[in-house]
Amino acid sequence: MLNGDQWSQLLQGFIEEASDLIKQAEEYLLQLDQTPDDEDAINGLFRAMHTLKGSAGLFSLTPLVSFTHHLESLLMAVRDGQRTLTPPLVSLMLRCLDEVASMVSLIDVDSGELPVDETHQNELLAALAEHSGQAVEQIPATQVAAPSACPNRGRLEKCANCDADGAWHISLRFHPDLFRNGFDPAAFIRYLSRLGDILHLDVIDASLPSFSEMDPESCYLGLEIDLCTDASKAEIEEVFEFIHDFSTLRILPPNSALEDYLQLIHELPETDQRVGRILVASGLLTEHELEQGLALQAQASEQKPQLGSVLVEEGMVAPQAVNAALAKQQSAREKRSLESSQIRVAAHKLDELINLVGELVISAAGAQLRAQSHGDAGCVETTQTVNQHVELIREAALKLRMIEIGDTFNRFHRVVRDVSQQLGKNIRLEIRGADTELDKSVIDKLADPLTHLVRNAIDHGIESAEDRLAAGKPAEGQLQLNAYHESGQIVIEVADDGRGLNTERIRQKAIDRGLIDPQANLAEHDIHALIFAAGFSTADNVSDLSGRGVGMDVVRSVIDGLRGSIEIDSVLGAGCTFRIRLPLTLAIIDGFLISLGEEYFVVPLDMVTECLEMDAGQLGDSAYGYLNLRGKPLPCISLAAHFDLPASRSKRRNIVVVNQGRQQAGLVVDNLHGELQTVIKPLGLLFQHLQGIGGSTILGNGQVALILDIPSLFRHLQNHVEASAGDLRQPRMDISGF
């Protein structure tokens, strides 16, 4: 027996599986929304629902089973062509999927119970039923087996009409539990008839008990079917995939050897004569052949019991069926091997590995330091080799956590569909760079801010169709999600071709809210940045989507928390682009080690563009200033002065030029120590409001060095310097005003 822990672990596994299945189902549905006839998508959707229902049954999650059962039945009707998926039906199905997802999230892992409020479900089911009712009226059931349009009906010869060599013989015996599991055999026969012509169909009721003993919920039937088709054996098997557990299926290809038919007759539970007669009736065997064969078999079984099986091996399947089946199997196997080459690993195990790699990096650096101070050439060389390997291990370990952003992007198809329908707008979502990889922990945290930006773009950015036409734009709005690499960072863009940010209104609003001085002369870029201030919203009417002014500052703080930055590119009337820049990983980075007196600091190497030597007199003692860098002014900051560290005594100082987006600045430091693999150690709660410093790391000698957070340093400098320079600027503006 399973104990409680194991059980809840299994249940946890089910919840994960279910979430995956729901996600898959949603993708298929959205695909069907575009192309309603996509059979693969319908089958995929059906399979997802079926698996979900089956697994939920294992855990006795009755409400989930019964709800998914309704969805499954509907999909079965869609699959065998009785119903089509109309856009309203897709919307309804999407809502049902949401309900399934919320049910899954309600499962109590410890008790294994699923407390549900059924009113909402019943509403949805009622809507579904209503919908199905309409659909049945609209689409008459036309697909029911049109009995053999094929003139060669019941012949063994090649069927001229349908490219097939004779008929397949399928014998199907149902499990007594078939009905109890909610399957209707007729649906499968209808689906089977899409593959080809059913030439002959016999119901086997031999096991039907007497009326008084019969259980009306049990299935006692079997079917003998002759099918004229050019489909492969695998395709025929697939038809019955879902009742695989509740039936016994035997398929004989056209023109099978007599022995195979005899074998079949022998294997079936009914009497040989009865099955034999069916085969004769369908024209697959002649009376003579049957008699001869049965006699032969009787003989064979007396003399050589294995003869039958040898014959089966030799002539079991006709050659053309073998080829088709092989091709089919090959592709199925390839697909499966692609799937099985993925391993699911618990995230905490990866974290543990990466932590250990981090420790390894630090100790390897320590060993190298020792070796160098010791001066033994051999030892130095060995530690260098070790370090190279450690670096490779580090890179490989970090790659383990990288996942493609595509999954996150694809989720927005649904958001765009829902929100644009709600607002009556016509919007197309375009996704680029879905294969860009990003650290999983970053992607997880990114979902919320992205959703916010997307919703905002649909709600405020993209205009209604009339406004768009009036402005000379296509009626269909366009929203773009884009991801790419740029100088060691990941850039994610949310771009719309809507009306753009209204600079004047933002400015006015900011003045009303007291965020800026009415006389302040801000660049357009700076005004746009004001929308990230807390409590700022310019939407004139608050909708339930956005406009409450509680979003953008949250977006900003999440991005800050990921050591990233966000900028806005907006052109009035032409569209708006939000550009998020993020570091590739949160755990270990390539750093550049510098020192100020006794203190060591690390600058993320991606940000460093060059290093310059500086004369002591160039900047003087002031903390801030600028230099001439190849004809352009380069703002410089003396880190020691900025951080209130003791003034440097060294004569020769250096400038590290750092680059962040469009900004460039020089950091004045004492010494440069070169590249360093930097394991980021969080500084903890006490320092979470510290601007300009993003974390810490441990150097080879055991000393702690602080890691500079360049974006936050830049922002802090801007606010800080502008605040102190504001007093100087103000009078000058007054003069020009007069």
Added chain:
Amino acid sequence: MNLPQIVKAEMPLASIQHLSFRVRQARYALPIELVREIIEYGQITTVPMMPAFIHGVINLRGNVVPVLDLAARFGFELTEPGKRTCIVIIELELDDQQQRIGLVVDAVDAVLDIDSSEVEPAPPFGAGIRTDFIAGMARDERGFTIILDVRRVLSLDDIRQLSLAQQAS
């Protein structure tokens, strides 16, 4: 009649072990369950733009742990490290996260069994430090030991405001 009440009152009064230490001339104590270890005063990396009492961070076997100067937190001058200066590493939950913090003290004294019947409330003034830092005053033959209210001493809100003020200046 009174008997059960007395028993009830004494039940939770079982003596609790405290670590006592000295900061400047006064004696202080912390419940020993908070204390993880005591280490020698060593290499501390300064973190700029923080209030003076946040001394910096140390490398505690691969973990970066912040270090506070208790004397400076109480409003005295920064500690000049001497022979007996130590860092007491404590672990407690702040904002729902387990956090390890080092406290610089002038000397560690002993482990005391403090019976709660011997704990007096803090006097409104005169103890030398902010009254809200004091959880109680333990009396013994040598005088009083101040039991610290660690959560107040390490109040994140307090520290946040101080560090924001520091950065703005």
